[in-house]
Amino acid sequence: MNIHLNGRPGDAATVAEAVAAVTEAPRGIAVALNGEVVPRSEWDRPLQDGDTVEVLTATQGG
Amino acid sequence: MHHTDGLRIADKTFTSRLILGTGGAANHVQLADAITASGTELVTVALRRVNPDAPSLLDVIDKCGVDLLPNTAGCFTAEQAVRTAKLAREAFGTDWIKLEVIGDEDTLLPDPVELLDAAETLVAEGFTVLPYTSDDPVLARRLEDAGCAAVMPLAAPIGTGLGVRNPHNLALICDNATVPVICDAGIGTASDAALAMELGCSAVLLATAVTRAADPALMAAAMRDAVTAGRAARLAGRIPKRHLAKASSSFEGMADL
Numbered sequence: 001m002n003i004h005l006n007g008r009p010g011d012a013a014t015v016a017e018a019v020a021a022v023t024e025a026p027r028g029i030a031v032a033l034n035g036e037v038v039p040r041s042e043w044d045r046p047l048q049d050g051d052t053v054e055v056l057t058a059t060q061g062g
Numbered sequence: 063m064h065h066t067d068g069l070r071i072a073d074k075t076f077t078s079r080l081i082l083g084t085g086g087a088a089n090h091v092q093l094a095d096a097i098t099a100s101g102t103e104l105v106t107v108a109l110r111r112v113n114p115d116a117p118s119l120l121d122v123i124d125k126c127g128v129d130l131l132p133n134t135a136g137c138f139t140a141e142q143a144v145r146t147a148k149l150a151r152e153a154f155g156t157d158w159i160k161l162e163v164i165g166d167e168d169t170l171l172p173d174p175v176e177l178l179d180a181a182e183t184l185v186a187e188g189f190t191v192l193p194y195t196s197d198d199p200v201l202a203r204r205l206e207d208a209g210c211a212a213v214m215p216l217a218a219p220i221g222t223g224l225g226v227r228n229p230h231n232l233a234l235i236c237d238n239a240t241v242p243v244i245c246d247a248g249i250g251t252a253s254d255a256a257l258a259m260e261l262g263c264s265a266v267l268l269a270t271a272v273t274r275a276a277d278p279a280l281m282a283a284a285m286r287d288a289v290t291a292g293r294a295a296r297l298a299g300r301i302p303k304r305h306l307a308k309a310s311s312s313f314e315g316m317a318d319l
């Protein structure tokens with residue numbers, strides 16, 4: 001599926017595939033699919049063309 | 063200082079009354095040194111897109127043995143902030159959130175309407191909400207009434223280092239609040255942090271003052287001491303201010319010279 005992955009064009013069939021494309025970190029990751037949080041237990045969810053996936057983690061911030 | 067003088071926020075008790083923001087540190091080594099020197103037990107982080115080339119901030123925080131407080135920095139609407147809080151809960155397994163809803167790009171001042179809206183939603187969703195707010199006693203009360211676990215009024219706008227701009231408002235908030243008041247943002251140097259504590263704040267949250275200091279670890283230690291000193295002075299009860307002198311040496315028994 002052609003998706004928007006962290007602001008860039010990406011290609012992934014599931015949420016888990018999208019995550020794997022940007023990070024190998026085993027923890028501290030959250031995923032938003034079209035703005036809504038996807039719990040880790042549902043990362044096998046299939047993606048649709050045009051989906052927006054954001055893969056987020058902790059960065060320095062006040 | 064009494065060993066029993068712990069800071070209680072929601073279900074957690076802290077020995078340190080200093081909360082350190084991690085923003086602005088030049089690198090993770092400097093950050094870890096500052097965290098250690100500050101004696102803090104709680105540090106804030108932001109939630110951003112994964113950068114595969116960046117070392118793990120969570121590893122640094124774990125190594126320091128401190129708790130993590132995610133924030134909603136960068137959010138301009140209640141909806142954005144609520145979504146960010148839910149993502150942070152998913153990423154870090156904590157329902158604690160430093161709620162930040164900004165209303166203006168230049169001053170980074172909070173948007174009070176969106177802030178209260180987001181706070182109400184997040185409390186209803188079971189979050190432990192610590193809102194970054196302006197130094198408005200009425201808004202602080204509204205946030206407390208909404209069920210926030212603390213209120214976090216600014217000393218001055220984020221990153222300005224201007225110190226406590228409105229000590230009267232900060233004192234009013236402290237006098238009226240029944241939840242901890244954490245002075246958040248605008249601290250420039252140690253005396254600013256001490257003043258916030260003397261005015262009655264339960265804790266101080268700062269980042270830039272330490273992370274962008276010439277020697278972050280040394281400033282972190284200074285902030286640790288300032289917060290401790292300010293708290294002690296508050297508990298000790300300062301003398302009233304007077305216009306005229308009051309001799310500390312008695313005139314009784316003065317010699318005729």
